[in-house]
Ligand SMILES: Cc1cc2nc3c(=O)[nH]c(=O)nc-3n(C[C@H](O)[C@H](O)[C@H](O)COP(=O)(O)O)c2cc1C
């Protein structure tokens with residue numbers, strides 16, 4: 001049986017599945033229920049400064065994006081940080097940590113960009129004996145307008161400064177939670193590292209308007225006729241989060257910096273993908289809000305089975321395994337050829353692939369043969385773009401088949417030509433001599 005135990009910046013948990021700072025970790029009641037179901041750790045809903053708590057709207061605070069089958073694929077929210085008194089949260093954190101010593105309990109924090117404010121709250125959190133803190137530099141709505149959350153996360157100098165204050169004023173591990181609402185994630189990650197942060201976590205939510213009511217012309221969710229932008233998360237944001245995770249994992253300056261991966265994790269497979277791209281743990285919010293805490297059981301079972309089948313003894317062995325395979329476009333093999341192939345036994349003759357290829361790709365799929373509907377790839381035209389695979393409603397009905405021998409009937413060139421990339425291609429005005437072809441520059 002695979003060992004799912006994880007140690008992340010010195011914080012131990014029985015498995016890598018943590019709940020992200022959000023409604024599922026808002027209070028002891030939820031967190032205890034989550035631990036009972038098997039969650040390895042939680043990041044407590046973000047705490048703010050002592051004093052009167054923030055106030056949430058009392059109308060709709062969520063909006064959703066659904067797939068055709070009503071499955072929730074994206075969630076938008078305009079909720080703020082915790083609206084419960086600081087003292088109550090701290091008392092609950094202390095009690096929960098005492099009762100569940102084997103689970104990770106990290107406390108998310110967001111206070112004004114003033115050293116004294118950070119110093120004061122860190123002292124209070126330390127007294128709870130929580131395992132660490134996560135600095136919420138990511139929330140894109142409500143708090144950012146007050147100079148906190150993503151307003152800090154968008155300025156690398158502020159990230160570095162606050163991370164340094166926190167490292168100065170606490171012995172607890174400091175995780176910096178990053179916002180995706182920036183142009184290049186490497187800069188905030190580098191700043192977190194420069195400030196001494198032990199790790200980064202990402203992503204927080206993506207700034208968004210989920211929709212507009214076209215009768216009232218008000219953005220959704222609507223509060224008394226008005227709406228404001230919110231934060232988008234759930235399965236739809238996973239590709240953004242995976243890319244940002246990989247960017248940090250392979251950046252020369254941040255390579256090796258521990259990462260907690262967040263964004264759309266719904267199944268054990270999603271978790272493995274984040275880990276393969278460098279995440280040591282994953283955090284989950286939307287999936288728990290959609291399906292409840294029990295989903296962690298499937299995650300644990302699925303990950304264990306996958307690891308046993310693949311012969312991985314520890315989670316560590318998965319972390320970063322895909323990073324060497326992430327490269328820049330210019331290093332992709334331009335001599336690699338693949339062609340679409342339709343399994344005639346699986347095809348239901350819906351015609352989607354034909355229309356997609358005919359109207360928007362390379363006119364490489366037939367629609368008729370001998371007066372009957374028939375869908376077949378014309379190798380002479382197929383550029384291997386994968387659009388037909390993407391639109392076909394039947395899984396595995398169309399596959400991309402690598403061409404390793406013979407001649408490509410589209411180009412007349414041999415299919416087994418050696419690796420060559422854009423850096424030496426004759427069409428590239430900046431090309432180097434072909435003899436110099438490299439897969440990636442040596443570091
Ligand atoms: C309703 C809601 C409230 C959230 N509140 C917080 C918060 O207080 N602090 C924080 O760091 N992130 C907060 N988040 C962001 C999540 O922790 C997480 O980064 C994001 O939802 C992406 O993960 P997911 O795709 O699994 O939902 C919130 C998300 C939602 C949906």
Ligand code: SF4
Nearest residue numbers: 357382383385386388
């Ligand atoms: S891979 Fe692209 S070009 Fe080839 S058949 Fe499919 S859609 Fe057409």
Ligand code: SF4
Nearest residue numbers: 347348350351353392
């Ligand atoms: S989209 Fe798929 S099922 Fe539909 S015709 Fe094409 S191959 Fe057949």
